[in-house]
Amino acid sequence: MYSDYSQSKKFEWNGLPNNDKNENELKIKEKLEGFDENWSHDDPFVIQFNSTFIEVTDTRYLSRGLGTLGYLLTILVILILCLLINSGETDALTHFHHFIDFVGWSGLLLPILVQLLFMVSIYELLKESFNYTHLPIRLNRKNRKIYIWKRDGTVLTTQWDKAFFCISEYRWDTNVAFHISCFLMEGKGKHRTATGIFRLGYASKDINEVRNCWEYLRRYMEDGPKQPHRMLKECLPIAKRYETWQEGYARLPKDWLTVPICFLASFARVFAMRTSKIPRWPDWVERECIITKHDPYVRESGYEEV
Structure with a gap:
């Protein structure tokens, strides 16, 4: 669930930002038909819950480590190749000379491409590591x-009532995943512009799961905490501490085909988490999100220290 806020260029409002389909618009005053009131959301995404606010994590939190594994391996392979080439002790590497001769001027281009790949891998790695363990989002009702x-x-x-919500899709190769996009809007009517976008809730290949996630959050904000509290299965224990290796491995989305990859990624996830800081809300946010004394709906499993 990546909040992954990005400042984007302003563009004119014409129905839906970013050319998203009208049928995927999500309205805060309309109950979503077909909502499963027994939905247990097996992939936990709630960090804290009470009568004042609900705090959720970002869309990429569950898959954290998969990208880190790929980027670390890419960086490692490039470094090893560079060491081998510079050493000149490996006869097998001489076969690359034929490739370089075939490309001709790639004797210059190839190192540039390798450096570019190395820099991109470093840049992407720093998005998951040496940053924050997660990017929380609070909805104050x-x-x-x-x-x-x-x-x-x-x-x-941003104001809940002024934001624009819709379901967006993300495609890679033949795969597709859905998530809730929140557009930060300025202006009125036809002159409304979007000044930024972030993702709310968690991503899933099942659009119905994303719709249920939206309705869960919408009902909390519009109808109160009673039903969402009853439906809440567990809170993520990450508000004040690092997750354990076992917890991280359990979070990774996997099936019987991807278990070996996820096992390796779980160690990359530990690297990503332990090199990152736990986010701490500033005092002004905490003052605006004071929890009522003896609140019967308090759930904050991340606040026990281990």
Whole structure:
């Protein structure tokens, strides 16, 4: 669930931002038909829950480690190849000379491409490692605000009632995943512009799961905490501590085909988490999100220290 806020260029409003389909618009005042009131959301995404706010994690939290594994392996392979080439002690590497001769001027181009791949891998790695363990989002039902933790450690706020929500899809190769996009809007009517986008809830290949996630959050904000609290299965124990290896491995989305990859990725996930900081909300956010004394709906499993 990546809050992954990105400042984007302003563009004119014409029905839906970013050319998303109208049928995927999500309206905060309309109950979603077909909502499963027994939905247990087996992939936990709630960090804290109470009468004042619900805090959720970013869309990429569950898959954290998979990207790190790929980037670390890419960086390692490039470094090993560079060492072997510079050493000149491996006869097998001389076969690459034929490739270089075939490409001709690639004697210059190839190192540039390798350096570019290396720099891109470093850049992407720093998105998951040496950053923050997760990017939390708070939805405050009392003051109707959304607090978004940005990658640079600052906090962005927007009004729940002014934001524009829709289901967007992300495609890679033949695969597709869905997530809730929240567009931060300015202006009125036809002159409305989107100044930024973040993802709310978690991503899934099943669009019905994403719809259920939206309706769960919408009902909390519009109808109160009673039903969402009853449906809440567990909270992620990450508010004040690092997850354990076992917890991280359990979070990774896997099936019987991807278990070996996820096993390796679980160690990369530990690397990503332990090199990152746990986000701490600034005092002004905590003051605006004070939890009522003796609140019967408090759930904050991440607040026990281990």
